[in-house]
Amino acid sequence: MWKSSNRRLAMSQLTEVTPVGGDLKQYRRRYLLVNCLFVNDSASALFDSIERDHVRPLLKDLGFRKRALTFSRARDGLTDVVSLQRSTGNTAGHVRFYVNCGVYSSEFSTVLGQTVRDRPREGDCQFRCRMETLVPEAPQWFEIEAFQYRLATEDWVRARGIYQSIRAEFGSEDRWPRIDENLKRHVPPAELARVCAVVWNG
Known part of the structure; x- marks a missing residue:
């Protein structure tokens, strides 16, 4: 009501x-x-509530910190990154999104002469993939209708x-x-x- x-x-x-x-x-x-x-x-509001009530607590329990729709976790000189990417074709009643994963190495960036990122984004990672590559039973994307x-x-x-x-x-x-x-x-x-x-x- x-x-x-x-x-x-x-x-x-x-x-x-x-x-x-x-x-x-x-x-x-x-x-x-x-x-x-x-x-x-x-569907956009539902996406926000699912991210807030389910995705965020799960990743926080695993040691990830959040910035926008990107979650990162430092470990042994590496940074694990998980990001949620909305599809460009979404509508008011339907949202499709992807789960992107990556691993960032500051040492590798130094060797390559790149600027070291304290909070790398998924696009900064040297290893990048979608979640279904790591978890074969996962779908290619998720949809909210x-x-x-x-x-x-x-x-x-x-x-x-x-x-x-x-x-x-x-x-x-x-x-x-x-x-x-x-x-x-x-x-x-x-x-x-x-x-x-x-x-x-x-």
């Missing part, structure tokens, strides 16, 4: 983009898009908010039945009526 301060902020945003006497359908569409935004249902994530975590309220925002955006298009069918395939039958409830005829 929203906090009242979030509701007021959302409505103030809505007032700014909805002219007085504007089209009611556009008003409702914008309201749903603002609603989806302010409950942090974007906001709607599926809310369903997987049984957050039916936010799943419904995402469904409604997608309907507001695409419900009037000829391809909506195909989109709708695809979305509903991911919803458990027992929750179908609640998640995919129609708020208005789009």
Whole structure:
């Protein structure tokens, strides 16, 4: 549920983009898009929460320090580096990211006449690879899809908010039945009526 301060902020945003006497359908569409935004249902927000709540604590326990999306750990004259790299093709509802790994040697950099890095990035490492090279069973990339994530975590309220925002955006298009069918395939039958409830005829 929203906090009242979030509701007021959302409505103030809505007032700014909805002219007085504007089209009611556009008003409702914008309201749903603002609603989806302010409950942090974007895949980017989910990526941030997964990094903060899962990746960061795991690597911290292993001795890594964090800077942006790069984690580093010094050991025996070497530095281990792990970085998360977002795909350039990400959208509001979908994030793909890669896990890059590297090992940096300050001694090797000195021999090569390069500037020694105290906090090397993955691109500074002499040995670099993706995680699946080190862990063959790991996937080539990881994906976060906001709607599926809310369903997987049984957050039916936010799943419904995402469904409604997608309907507001695409419900009037000829391809909506195909989109709708695809979305509903991911919803458990027992929750179908609640998640995919129609708020208005789009």
